Amino acid sequence: MNRIITVTPNPAVDITYTIHGITEGASHRVPTPLIRAGGKGLNVARVAHQVGHPVIAVAPTGGAAGQTLAAELWTSGVPHALVAVTAETRRSITLVDTLGGETSIFNEEGQALHPDDWLSLSSTVLRAVQGDDGRGPARVLVGSGSLPPGAPVDFYPSLVKIAHNAGIPSIIDTSGPAILAAARAGADVLKPNHHELAEATGEPGLEAAALSLIALGAKTVLVSAGAAGMLAFDRTNPGGCWSARLPAPLTGNPTGAGDAAVAAAAVALAEGVTDAREILKRATAWSAAAVLTPAAGEISPRYKELEEQLMVTWKETR
Numbered sequence: 001m002n003r004i005i006t007v008t009p010n011p012a013v014d015i016t017y018t019i020h021g022i023t024e025g026a027s028h029r030v031p032t033p034l035i036r037a038g039g040k041g042l043n044v045a046r047v048a049h050q051v052g053h054p055v056i057a058v059a060p061t062g063g064a065a066g067q068t069l070a071a072e073l074w075t076s077g078v079p080h081a082l083v084a085v086t087a088e089t090r091r092s093i094t095l096v097d098t099l100g101g102e103t104s105i106f107n108e109e110g111q112a113l114h115p116d117d118w119l120s121l122s123s124t125v126l127r128a129v130q131g132d133d134g135r136g137p138a139r140v141l142v143g144s145g146s147l148p149p150g151a152p153v154d155f156y157p158s159l160v161k162i163a164h165n166a167g168i169p170s171i172i173d174t175s176g177p178a179i180l181a182a183a184r185a186g187a188d189v190l191k192p193n194h195h196e197l198a199e200a201t202g203e204p205g206l207e208a209a210a211l212s213l214i215a216l217g218a219k220t221v222l223v224s225a226g227a228a229g230m231l232a233f234d235r236t237n238p239g240g241c242w243s244a245r246l247p248a249p250l251t252g253n254p255t256g257a258g259d260a261a262v263a264a265a266a267v268a269l270a271e272g273v274t275d276a277r278e279i280l281k282r283a284t285a286w287s288a289a290a291v292l293t294p295a296a297g298e299i300s301p302r303y304k305e306l307e308e309q310l311m312v313t314w315k316e317t318r
Contacts, residue, residue: 014038040144046297063088157185256296
């Protein structure tokens with residue numbers, strides 16, 4: 001079974017409000033919000049599960065919000081392994097303005113986990129990867145999202161090590177120093193957006209920034225560039241990068257676009273696809289398809305149609 005294991009160290013209860021026009025400083029009457037178990041890795045698992053790929057979503061949960069997250073995840077049908085912790089699970093609020101076409105996101109930072117909680121989380125990941133849970137070994141390990149305060153600096157590198165010890169690829173989607181640490185650990189795929197990439201590397205140019213992660217040890221770097229599409233830099237082709245975009249940008253809710261791209265890359269790797277161009281095509285199409293849905297963690301069934309519309313080109317970097 002080509003299972004994908006996703007790890008979300010800082011999950012959240014996602015609350016999405018949709019409103020037709022926002023007036024600053026005014027009160028607004030809104031429909032009942034959409035409430036889901038969220039966090040980047042859980043969104044990745046949802047998308048992969050939606051397209052019929054076997055997954056296990058691993059995450060710590062605690063407090064009342066953690067109970068809400070666990071209940072919704074159980075109802076969703078997404079296979080999961082949750083680790084009970086004392087820290088209260090955070091919340092994330094998304095405001096989708098259908099009139100102005102803007103989406104605003106308010107992410108709580110999250111609470112620090114106890115050292116024993118980190119050990120329990122890592123042990124749960126290891127069991128899932130090895131198939132000790134009785135569901136068979138994994139084919140891909142994905143680590144996604146921010147880290148709560150006080151997280152071990154080597155958490156994402158430890159996921160890369162677990163994956164490589166098991167002989168499977170790793171995908172890491174995070175930001176700041178954590179993405180540099182994952183690159184040094186030899187992550188198979190890193191998936192920052194262009195803002196995260198510039199902030200983490202300190203390089204003003206997108207190409208130089210992506211290549212710096214390759215130089216640190218990453219094998220492939222997928223970079224989301226908004227309406228400009230996505231780029232793929234690969235260690236085996238150091239002289240350039242692949243670019244993929246639609247003829248015209250789509251309008252909608254971009255909240256889960258990056259997570260859908262990670263899901264596409266994970267499914268491709270689980271199916272044995274290693275060509276950077278093919279992974280880029282899937283990731284770009286699934287990312288675009290996510291924009292057409294009301295909330296993170298799902299994609300429009302048009303993703304195959306969108307892939308056929310992509311403009312894919314090779315760009316020399318030197």
